[in-house]
Amino acid sequence: MTARSYPFGPVDGLEIDPMYGRLRDDEPLARVQLPHGEEGWLLTRYDDVRLALSDTRFSLAQAAVRDTPRMGPQRMGAILTDLDPPDHTRLRRLLAHAFTVRRVEQLRTTAERLAGELLDDMEKAGPPAELMTAYAVPLPGLMVCDLLGVPYEDRDHFQDLAEAFMSITAMTDEEKMSRLGELAGYLAGLADQRREHQEDDLISALVVAQEEGDKLTAEELVQLLVLLLGAGYDSTASHIANSVHTLLRFPDQARLLREKPELMPGAVEELLRWIPAQEISDILPRYALEDVELSGGTVHAGEPVLLAKHAANRDPRQFPDPDRFDVTRNAKGHLTFGHGPHHCIGAQLARMDVQVALTAILGRFPGLRLADEVTWRTGMSMRAPQAMPVAW
Structure with missing residues (x-):
C-alpha cells in the first residue's frame, strides 16, 4: 500500500481538511508518511481513536526508542508522554492533587477576578483590542503562575520560552532546544528557591516529593514543570481565542449563551469537540505491542498509529450531524483531552478557565465583533489566531 503524504495540506483558520472525512468513511486505517521517520497508520474513527488512547496494547514509551513519524529531524518528547504505567502512574499521582475538581473550583474566584481586570483594561483602552495579547494569552498565563508559583512579573519571559514546547515547525530544532533549555534552567532556579522557602504552590509540593526519597528525581521535577507550563498554558490560551472566534462566527449560539448562561459548561464541551485545535496528528504516536484489530483492518505489532482526534470528534457514528456547532448538544465523550491513563491531567483547569473567560x-461586550481580518499562526501544535482584532 502506498502511503499518503501527511499532513494533507494547508487549511484555513479552523477548517478541517475534507480528506479526514473521506478516510473516516472509506479508509479508516490509512497509511501515511510524514516528512521524517517511518510510515504509520492514521486513525480517524471515534471508536478506533478512543481504543488506541486507552488500550494497553498501544505504547507511548516505545516511541522514545523508535524512528517515529514526525515533522522535524529530531524527535521531541515529554516526560509524561514518553512513559507507560507504572512509571507514568507514579508521576501522574504526584500531580493529581493540584488538578482535582475541588482545587480547580477554589481557583475559579481568582480566574473571575483576573478576567474582570483584563476586560477592565480592554474597556479603558477602548476598541479595537487585540484579543490574543489583551485577554486570551494573559488569563491562562496568570492562572498557571498562580498554580505553579511562577512570579507574575516573569510571565512575558516564560511565555516566549514556553512557545518552544508547542512548536512543530515554527522554530528550528536548534532554536527550540535552546529555548527549552533556558526554560528548564529558569524552572530549576524556582525549585531551588522553594527548597529554601516553601510556599503554597505546585512547585513547592513537587520539591517536597523529590526530597522525601525516590518518588521524584530532580530531572523529573524540572521536566514535569516544563510540560505543565509549556503545554497547559499555550493550549488553554489557544482554546479561549478559538472559542471566541467560533462564537463570533455563530452569533445565534453566542446570543443563546448570553440569554442562558447556565448552558456555558455544556457549550465549552461542544467547543472542545467542534474546534479542530490540534494542528496535525503526529504529536503522540503510539506503537502496537501486539496485533490489534481495528475497524479498518489489523495494526501489526511494532507499527505506529497516529490519532486524528479532531476527525474522531466529527464522527457521525458518535455525534449526530457532527459538523453542526450546537451549544445545547451533549458533547460529553469528545476526545480532545484524550482518554484513559493519559487523559489530560489539566483538563478540569482548562475547562474552568475557558468557562470563566x-x-x-x-x-x-454584547456587541463584540471582529474589527479586522484574523491572521492565523502556523507551525505550532495548536491552531490559534496570531492576531485577532476585536471591537464592541
Missing part, C-alpha cells in the same frame, strides 16, 4: 467577555 467566555462568560466574562460575552457578558461585558
